[in-house]
Amino acid sequence: MNLCIVGTGYVGLVTAACFAEMGNNVVCVDVNQEIVEALNRGSIHIFEPGLEEIVQRNAEQGRLRFTTDLNEGLESSLFVMICVGTPSKPDGSCDLCYVHQVARDVGKNMTDYKVVVNKSTVPVGTADKVRALILEEQEARGVNIEFDVVSNPEFLKEGDAINDFMKPDRVVVGTDNVRVAELLKALYAPFARSRDKMIVMGVRSSEMTKYAANCMLATKISFINEIANICERVGADVNDVRQGIGSDQRIGRHFIYPGLGYGGSCFPKDVRALIDTAVSNGYEPSVLKAVDGLNMRQKRLLVDKITAYFADRGGIEGKTLALWGIAFKPNTDDIREAPALELIAELTAAGMRVQAFDPAAGDKAKEALTENSLVSIHPAQYDVLEGADVLAVATEWNQFRNPDFGRIKKTLKQPVIFDGRNLYGAEFLRRYELEYHCIGRVANASQVG
Numbered sequence: 391m392n393l394c395i396v397g398t399g400y401v402g403l404v405t406a407a408c409f410a411e412m413g414n415n416v417v418c419v420d421v422n423q424e425i426v427e428a429l430n431r432g433s434i435h436i437f438e439p440g441l442e443e444i445v446q447r448n449a450e451q452g453r454l455r456f457t458t459d460l461n462e463g464l465e466s467s468l469f470v471m472i473c474v475g476t477p478s479k480p481d482g483s484c485d486l487c488y489v490h491q492v493a494r495d496v497g498k499n500m501t502d503y504k505v506v507v508n509k510s511t512v513p514v515g516t517a518d519k520v521r522a523l524i525l526e527e528q529e530a531r532g533v534n535i536e537f538d539v540v541s542n543p544e545f546l547k548e549g550d551a552i553n554d555f556m557k558p559d560r561v562v563v564g565t566d567n568v569r570v571a572e573l574l575k576a577l578y579a580p581f582a583r584s585r586d587k588m589i590v591m592g593v594r595s596s597e598m599t600k601y602a603a604n605c606m607l608a609t610k611i612s613f614i615n616e617i618a619n620i621c622e623r624v625g626a627d628v629n630d631v632r633q634g635i636g637s638d639q640r641i642g643r644h645f646i647y648p649g650l651g652y653g654g655s656c657f658p659k660d661v662r663a664l665i666d667t668a669v670s671n672g673y674e675p676s677v678l679k680a681v682d683g684l685n686m687r688q689k690r691l692l693v694d695k696i697t698a699y700f701a702d703r704g705g706i707e708g709k710t711l712a713l714w715g716i717a718f719k720p721n722t723d724d725i726r727e728a729p730a731l732e733l734i735a736e737l738t739a740a741g742m743r744v745q746a747f748d749p750a751a752g753d754k755a756k757e758a759l760t761e762n763s764l765v766s767i768h769p770a771q772y773d774v775l776e777g778a779d780v781l782a783v784a785t786e787w788n789q790f791r792n793p794d795f796g797r798i799k800k801t802l803k804q805p806v807i808f809d810g811r812n813l814y815g816a817e818f819l820r821r822y823e824l825e826y827h828c829i830g831r832v833a834n835a836s837q838v839g
């Protein structure tokens with residue numbers, strides 16, 4: 391089948407590469423010329439394990455092309471997939487300007503029947519708006535070309551995106567048109583060989599399903615973080631509690647890891663967008679507001695712990711923090727709403743220096759933090775320990791899980807680790823005479839209360 395994918399970010403590029411891998415002909419369109427030129431040279435602008443190889447292979451074999459010209463994609467394609475960003479506006483509502491622009495461009499340029507598939511995460515009612523904008527542009531041209539608009543939210547997660555796309559738990563399709571549902575079923579058939587994975591529903595329910603899924607997952611995280619914060623005050627260990635509750639199948643083991651709160655380009659903005667949708671429709675979303683509020687507090691947790699540690703040691707001004715991990719999660723270079731950025735901003739505002747390392751997000755962090763003279767980004771994990779007072783861990787990259795504790799102890803001015811991802815065992819660290827502060831566990835019972 392012939393597809394036009396609009397937007398070559400985390401979702402667009404993965405979608406394009408995976409559909410091309412299944413034999414489809416895919417044209418990828420992006421307004422960013424630099425990104426398109428790089429892709430045409432076989433180099434991808436994001437870090438996503440396994441993606442570059444699939445992109446290169448399919449481009450070489452002629453099934454995957456990149457262009458800034460939407461017409462090139464529209465010409466030959468039955469499906470037009472919208473995969474552009476839907477960031478937060480300052481008031482928390484969803485900014486739909488990129489989606490609306492694509493809808494207008496499609497209306498201006500289409501010459502034959504299209505299935506317009508929206509994969510971006512968008513508030514309920516957006517498909518209706520996309521339809522209206524396409525019709526408006528067609529009217530302005532004096533043409534009447536048939537098309538359908540379908541909602542098909544994407545559930546992949548960064549760092550494991552190829553696997554998620556190739557083996558989805560489900561494929562949600564929002565349409566009341568049986569013929570279009572059949573077309574999508576055929577398109578997704580290679581990803582659903584073991585069982586029928588397509589769940590067809592109304593467009594509004596499909597748009598809502600995406601927000602409900604992300605908000606449910608965000609709620610699990612804020613819930614366990616709340617439990618962790620209580621554990622810490624009463625001398626319980628959240629690691630044990632997590633296992634104790636996770637073995638109940640109704641609760642499950644996934645997505646109940648406490649930490650510095652959720653970051654990334656999805657959970658924070660999507661929770662806020664659903665809050666905005668609820669409020670605009672006269673409903674007070676008390677659970678969602680609590681989830682968001684707790685997450686914002688959680689991102690400050692290490693700031694408070696580090697500040698408290700230095701309170702009777704001359705304060706944090708002039709001290710140096712070694713920081714491992716900047717990306718919002720491992721296996722990605724994405725730093726959007728990363729808890730580490732909050733940590734860096736708060737500590738440097740109070741006069742602390744930060745020497746940071748991340749296995750993939752270093753370049754993006756350098757760009758984002760260029761104006762902050764108290765931050766330096768280093769290319770090697772152990773370099774950041776040189777001259778540092780203490781170490782903090784903000785992202786659970788595998789290479790931080792079993793580090794050289796002897797070297798940490800020897801290099802730091804003060805043998806203390808602040809762990810925002812609960813990677814280490816307190817007992818074990820005591821053997822290295824390293825003081826350990828983490829989330830929801832009190833290493834020394836005398837610290838309780």
Ligand SMILES: NC(=O)c1ccc[n+]([C@@H]2O[C@H](COP(=O)([O-])OP(=O)(O)OC[C@H]3O[C@@H](n4cnc5c(N)ncnc54)[C@H](O)[C@@H]3O)[C@@H](O)[C@H]2O)c1
Pocket residue numbers: 396397398399400401402419420421422425473474475476488491492509510511512544545546547548655656
């Ligand atoms: N990142 C994820 O893990 C993920 C997962 C599921 C769903 N989503 C949702 O998918 C959407 C895309 O997210 P993303 O992370 O891939 O975004 P992104 O910011 O990585 O990429 C968006 C791309 O769209 C391009 N673009 C903007 N306007 C355009 C236009 N008019 N024509 C062509 N290209 C245009 C941008 O240049 C950019 O390259 C969002 O709604 C997001 O919420 C993201």
Ligand SMILES: O=c1ccn([C@@H]2O[C@H](COP(=O)(O)OP(=O)(O)O[C@H]3O[C@H](CO)[C@@H](O)[C@H](O)[C@H]3O)[C@@H](O)[C@H]2O)c(=O)[nH]1
Pocket residue numbers: 511544545546547548549604607611644645646647648649650651652653654655656657718719
């Ligand atoms: O038990 C957990 C699991 C995750 N996180 C944090 O939650 C955030 C989000 O993690 P994850 O969901 O793995 O990454 P995303 O790439 O943001 O993926 C989410 O957002 C995407 C965009 O909508 C959806 O498609 C995915 O299904 C959904 O998992 C990260 O900061 C993680 O550190 C925790 O703190 N504890």
